[in-house]
Amino acid sequence: VASRLKDWVAIESDSTDPEKRHLVINMMLLAEERIRKLGGTVEMVDLDMQELPNGNKISLPPVILANIVKDPKKPTVCFYGHMDVQPAKIEDGWSTEPYILTEKNGKCASDDKGQVLAVLNAIEALQKHELPVNVKILLEGMEEVGSIGLNTLVKQRNSTFFSDVDYIVVTDSAWLSNKPGITYGTRGICYFFVEIECAKRDLHSGSFGGILHEAMNDLIFLLDTLVDSSGHILIPGIYEAVAPLTEKEKKLYEGIEYDLDQIMAKYGLEEFRNKTKEELLMQRSRYPSLSIHGIEGAFSAPGAKTVIPAKVTGKFSIRLVPNMEPSVVEKQVTDYLNKKFTELNSPNSIKVASDTGSKPWLSDINEPQYLAARKAIKRVFGKEADMIRAGGTIPIATHFQEVTRKSIMLLGIGGPDDASHGQDEKISRYFLLIFLKIINMLI
């Protein structure tokens, strides 16, 4: 069984690199073969071509839509996962070759091949007696670059493939500690680009320093009006839509295992803004936050360069929580920045743009599949599952919910220190084994 994961990890199915697209396709074929061996019927759905930034078009990997459906009376669970990975090189600081599965201390690839294979292995094990549910599987190969083409496909198949699906389980998530957890919500996001232009070409600070309104000054001023030193977002109205905290919800944070000291030590943090675990988890789960990511167009290389950049674009994003609406936040931010900019009396031009926002997602933890998963976890571990709301965004969850209106649950088995997208990404063998039990008790 471990050799299956080894074979899967060996394929460099990096969806970000067009030159490795054939490897992503190979990976999909390998997954197809595995599902057929489980007796599933597999449809390999071809998507439209992908247009690259240079205008060239290349094939998208097919999406797998599979059925292991036996009994129309049984409920149907659809598992979602992805077969693509982010770029990884040994030079990035991995301690072993990233595409050679290495077993270390009982650990061995979490985002997302390991989790998908765990589901398939669990199905295989359960088939020896009788599969307690009908299973459908949706696997894609473009998740790491925004699930290109998937949204359209989900809409197209909503009344066919999804019609008899009762529950959708997304395998692409992680626990907060070694204690199993179920993710029932994620924050959304609005990503902003604020561009200031002061000249049509870069200028030398010797010749031009002091005599013009430099774009960097205007941009730094604007970026400095976004949050105060306590992290509070200064854009008017931003907190208005935030769902009020109920006592019931508050209680959920108390039971969650989350070791602040361990996280601080791991990432080299001096301190968190929040003094208690509960406050921290709430800030991360159910309150918005604003992060400034960087500036495009300014001098960013090592060394010293005396340039006055002509056009600079500040980039920041706001994490959204229920009941914030991307379109409302976009308007609030744009209006605020434009208003602040007029205060500067600058002759420069400003452009505020945003990526298509992603809504926050929240499920009811008392839906049947949640109750089943919580019961299964309690039976295996003897304790309540952590009910988690992820700070990040899993757009596919939002999309599944909006299009299919089915019950969605994020039942990942990624450990908290699996370092998704990071050096030495791994998956714990221990987690792989227990997943089997959870699936068995799901219904």
Added chain:
Amino acid sequence: VASRLKDWVAIESDSTDPEKRHLVINMMLLAEERIRKLGGTVEMVDLDMQELPNGNKISLPPVILANIVKDPKKPTVCFYGHMDVQPAKIEDGWSTEPYILTEKNGKCASDDKGQVLAVLNAIEALQKHELPVNVKILLEGMEEVGSIGLNTLVKQRNSTFFSDVDYIVVTDSAWLSNKPGITYGTRGICYFFVEIECAKRDLHSGSFGGILHEAMNDLIFLLDTLVDSSGHILIPGIYEAVAPLTEKEKKLYEGIEYDLDQIMAKYGLEEFRNKTKEELLMQRSRYPSLSIHGIEGAFSAPGAKTVIPAKVTGKFSIRLVPNMEPSVVEKQVTDYLNKKFTELNSPNSIKVASDTGSKPWLSDINEPQYLAARKAIKRVFGKEADMIRAGGTIPIATHFQEVTRKSIMLLGIGGPDDASHGQDEKISRYFLLIFLKIINMLI
């Protein structure tokens, strides 16, 4: 004569690229040959090796120290120039191949080969009668990367090569308009690096957004405390040392030809901070300025990335004017940033560093060589020369002054739109011809 410049321009003597070092050396040999043909004695001085960032060592191009000395009773003028260039490729937007001299509208390489050759051609022409002065020539090949090794050499030869030099003429400067100008001052510079670190590795804004003091927030706050929206530097004490403006100096700015509208149109500027030509020239020449150049360590590529950068370094510089001292400015800035940072109550770490500062340089425009050059320009053009103080830094001028204590003059013939370091750099044929006359009338 034009074919000489063509041969010189053809050599890609890019000092920034170690793989082209042999071409810089070839360029020095070509200049040596030209000077020997004028009857000069040439010493090719070998410098120490250059250590590259990767630890490898490569040869520095030799420095040319040449003499065309005939009469000990005549004054001795030492011309300084450089034979290296910055990288240039046709892809950068040149309209013709950058290393093929192309004549367009009577124009044809200004920084600095064209100017050096103009001096040598003028000497040749004057030798047909009698050279009115003794001439020494100092040519280097590493100017574009900070004149590596030259400072040491100037110190070593101060009591030998420079002992009988009366006047040093630096050819590496430009006029402000088509009206000839003489540069008698430059601003200095202090370059600062302010580094804030919040974690030992980059973080994901989903998982960490809102729960920590992000390094970018602290840095943006600090960068926003440097200048106000009118360009005034907010660091206490920074204006204290600035030399007061005298009526005599003020008058000099009135006569200078400088077309604000033309510059604005050329660089795509909406407006200058300064309403009049005089105010603008004074701001650029005799008042300090602060420019923010960029941030290292933050997200600077195109697109959207939801990173919380772990360590970011803001880069800015202050242009210094007489009588500001780099060491004083460095202390003022460091103290100010540290004080502002404590106001934030941030748990992050701060490091303020600076490059070795460069002092401002200022000559007396009534020194004999200035009077001679002004007289010559008036005789040829029928009007007073613009007396220019450059906004940028020419460290070699400061260094010559500090070490040799000789009279230094920047008598360049670069036109205002020669676009040094830019696409389609050129030199005007017209300027080449008149330089001959100026030299002839110098003494």
